[in-house]
Amino acid sequence: xDKLVQELVAxxxxxxxxxxxxLEYLINNRIHPTADQIFQHMQKEIPTMSKATVYNTLNxxxxxxxxxxxxxxxxxxxYDINMTTHGHFKCESCxxxxxFTIDLEDCELGGLDDFTVEKRDVHxxxxxxxxxxxxxxxxxC
Amino acid sequence: xDKLVQELVAxxxxxxxxxxxxLEYLINNRIHPTADQIFQHMQKEIPTMSKATVYNTLNxxxxxxxxxxxxxxxxxxxYDINMTTHGHFKCESCxxxxxFTIDLEDCELGGLDDFTVEKRDVHxxxxxxxxxxxxxxxxxC
DNA sequence: TCCCATAATAGACTTGTTCTAAATATATAA
DNA sequence: TTATATATTTAGAACAAGTCTATTATGGGA
Numbered sequence: 001x002d003k004l005v006q007e008l009v010a011x012x013x014x015x016x017x018x019x020x021x022x023l024e025y026l027i028n029n030r031i032h033p034t035a036d037q038i039f040q041h042m043q044k045e046i047p048t049m050s051k052a053t054v055y056n057t058l059n060x061x062x063x064x065x066x067x068x069x070x071x072x073x074x075x076x077x078x079y080d081i082n083m084t085t086h087g088h089f090k091c092e093s094c095x096x097x098x099x100f101t102i103d104l105e106d107c108e109l110g111g112l113d114d115f116t117v118e119k120r121d122v123h124x125x126x127x128x129x130x131x132x133x134x135x136x137x138x139x140x141c
Numbered sequence: 142x143d144k145l146v147q148e149l150v151a152x153x154x155x156x157x158x159x160x161x162x163x164l165e166y167l168i169n170n171r172i173h174p175t176a177d178q179i180f181q182h183m184q185k186e187i188p189t190m191s192k193a194t195v196y197n198t199l200n201x202x203x204x205x206x207x208x209x210x211x212x213x214x215x216x217x218x219x220y221d222i223n224m225t226t227h228g229h230f231k232c233e234s235c236x237x238x239x240x241f242t243i244d245l246e247d248c249e250l251g252g253l254d255d256f257t258v259e260k261r262d263v264h265x266x267x268x269x270x271x272x273x274x275x276x277x278x279x280x281x282c
Numbered sequence: 283t284c285c286c287a288t289a290a291t292a293g294a295c296t297t298g299t300t301c302t303a304a305a306t307a308t309a310t311a312a
Numbered sequence: 313t314t315a316t317a318t319a320t321t322t323a324g325a326a327c328a329a330g331t332c333t334a335t336t337a338t339g340g341g342a
Contacts, residue, residue: 016289016338035330050291055330071212075299075329089256101251110242114270115230123262129255155308157320176298191322196299216298216330 011064021045022057026067026081032088032097034076072097072123087122093131100124152205162186163198167208167222173229173238175217213238213264228263234272241265 004023008015025041026033033041039054058079061067070078072090078097080088087102102122145164149156166182167174174182180195199220202208211219213231219238221229228243243263 014288014339018290036328048291050293051329052292052331053290056289071214073212074218077215077329087250089253089258092259098252098256100253100256101249103249106247106249108242108244108247109228111239112230112241112265114273115239115241115265116268116273117230117265118233118267119265121262121264121266123264124253124256124258124260125262126259127257132255132257155319157307159321189322191324192298193300193323194321197320200300218298 007066011066013060013064018042018046018049018053019057019060022054023061023066023081026061026079030080030082032070032078032080034078038079070097070121070123073125087124089124089126089128091128091131092125093127096128098128148207152207154201154205159183159187159190159194160198160201163195164202164207164222167202167220171221171223173211173219173221175219179220211238211262211264214266226261228265230265230267230269232269232272233266234268237269239269 004020004027005015007023008019013019021042022038025038029041031037035051035054035058038058039049039051042049042054058067061079062069065083067079067081068083070080070088072078072088082099085102086099089098089100090096091098104120104122145161145168146156148164149160154160162183163179166179170182172178176192176195176199179199180190180192183190183195199208202220203210206224208220208222209224211221211229213219213229223240226243226245227240230239230241231237232239245261245263
């Protein structure tokens, strides 16, 4: 818990109970959760927490580089506390998001002369091992 | 025009006026438009066209692989009629989306054994040449 | 302890997209 | 042709994700 508080203080974020709990959830649940998943979970811990607080907190975390925002596919914003370089794979059957390693430095690129590239995202989609071997099912992995 | 009709018929899509006009727009305006941009434009050609028709048509095109859906960054779905392999760069200043070439075959990947990969998207963000050389401006490129 | 700034809350609001039911258009079979 | 079935379009309601606003709560420093 202390570690979490320090993580926030180091980034000049006041460690309110709400923020610490959300950070704790992100660290312990590396499932690239949506804001709503976080909100649902928080209701168990702090029943009075509002959705706006979840969004405020996530936006604060984003602005200091504590989490990254993923937008794979449709209408879902997902939050990832793993800030190392990696790609994301989303299963089209069960919806889970998995990390994979990728080194874009190896890649031949063309057409980006004079562009200033600041962020690189790689999103793959398809079927995870579990859904690949169980075609037809579309429940939770 | 005939070519457009054939393009649709070849994919077993009935070539209604609305569909042909939307296809024509996508082919002639390779700006990765949003549904709303398409809708705005269509109002000039077919003033009675409803937004639902724009979405219906785009979803039909998506389902037969005539366009691809891009979701770079936030709340904007964009449609791309260029189905060749390429990456997308979005300028964080002016919002335009640019294509670039990339060959993911060259890339070292790890952690995707047993995954069935069907779609690969590469999204870069940063500043386009114009905005890079005009820091501060955030209007149209 | 009292202030002041910051943060949290509830709910209204906005935006993008889908859904629904009715009207219209098109294709097919008699 | 005409009748009938099917597909498409339309307008607006419904929905969902996220933001905004006004109010209340919190917590650190004089």
